[in-house]
Amino acid sequence: MTEELIFKSVAELATLLETGKVTSVALVKAFIARTQAVDGRVKAFNSRDEANALALAHASDERRTQGQARGPLDGIPIGFKDVISVDGQPLTCSSKMLANYVSPYDATVTEKLKAAGAIPWGRLNMDEFAMGSSTENSAFGATANPWDLTRVPGGSSGGSAAAVAAGEAPVSLGSDTGGSIRQPAALCGIVGLKPTYGLVSRYGLAAFASSLDQIGTFARTVEDAAIVLGAIAGHDSRDSTSFEIKTGIPDYRTELKKRAGPWRLGVPKEFFGQGLDPEISTSVRQAIDFYRKSGCEIREVSMPFTSEYAVAAYYIIATAECSSNLARYDGVRYGHRSANATNAIDLYFKSRAEGFGEEVKRRIILGTYVLSSGYYDAYYLRAQKVRSLIRDEFMRVFQDCDALLSPTTPTAAFKIGEKAADPLSMYLSDIYTIGVNLAGLPGISIPCGFTKAEGAWWGDKELPIGLQIIGQPFRETDLLAIAHRYEQAHDWHQRHPTL
């Protein structure tokens, strides 16, 4: 029974719950058993509260017995990236700085998911404070890619992606600042959705770069991503960047099946240039051919500006915002406090030196530098202007296209340790995803193939490949419908790693 349940979609599990074929308690027990069996190798979880999850599962079963079930997520366990607050549970951001921190309140997304009956299931590993692309920058050790345990799951939401891919949770939440949902989803062979900036409240999300951060979801299917998005989207007065859609939040799950296209789909030619792995190029081009054959109009578009300057602008803006946001970790009110400080000022220096890991320190230094007197105009202000030009370029191509198609990543999952000593090469692994955050657009990665395991005798394994679809602001319904169309005609999402 366990094996049958752990790889089912939320939509399928909801039907089993509704028809009484399975209870939420049985479901949660199945995921607990699976996690106990494989997480010693995958290391997706930072912490989990099995007793609490089972208690919530009991409550869900009670509701259902009384005819008060709350919808498709009632009784479904959902993993949380360890950067989103769940009242009474640890929130570490995979940092020594917050190793002993316990959330005193729920994030808005947590409140909404609890109200929908979903069961918070564990806090998932990540790059420290979401800074990284491999989940190696965690104070608690790296997470492994379930398809090949010697490789990274991507990042920063690597634990969230690995947990779903490995069958340790049916869906999970992550955050995406420069690709931190789409890139690990691609590397782990699952669906990763980053909504439009402002659609999902960031209240209760530990901030990295506030003008870019967005909460989103990992799932096995596009429909599951739509179900979770429907539950977490919406205006929130506690997040001043939250956007109120006057017509209300659409019923994404129902709408995505109603829209059949055909769509006008743009393919940015610069996203297929130097540095793209040939196998990924082939798989993504086959996906583009699929859309062409299904009646969509495929247009080659040119985005020279985004492909050339997005990474550079991003690493100035993101580090500037991170240096400001992480100033709050000063050893005074919460978080790590150095035991060796001689006075109040020394407390700042030593608490931060002891509490932060290497990549976080590197970014704080860079961000402080680009904001410092004499350099602000040359770096930060200029990067913000380049950001405007990047957004303008997206809006220009969207005049003739409903969405854009591209690879999610230039390469498949790389080896643990391969890029650890070279921050710049790690930064460049986000080259196709970063522009989307700068422009505040929605994006999704869906599985579109596997690399060939030519050296299978040498231990090589097939690795997942992701197709990125970039949508127009607040048009998630179209984005999901386009992704769903491809998924319905392919079975990549039904393949699972052997663990």
Added chain:
Amino acid sequence: MVRCRYPKARVLIFLPIANPAFDRLLGGLSVFIMNPSPEMNIEYVANLARLALTDAEKTRFSQQLGEILHYVEKLKQVDVTGVEPMAHASPVFNVWAADVPVDGLSVEKALQNAPSQRDNLIAIPKVME
């Protein structure tokens, strides 16, 4: 190793000289004044960030950040004349909260993560001598 140059460095050098109090405040700056370098002055920046770095970190970060700064130099090729800077991507501006009192965290919850506390207050080392 790639290093990059910062033509505006002089601005930074003259500012604190005109203001001795500011100079004292930023202790690490004196090194910068005596030894103006075309590279990022990592001690000065670390001091602004209130971050103690080891000598090994200073050496490593200087080299890595030099490479990253060299990479981002490409932004200088872009003509940004007349372009408005973009602070964020959300089409909302001047958001005000309704002037309605709401409950905050309880004292107990607000202090539950404090590293040290006394009499419902967060305790820190002495600030005044």
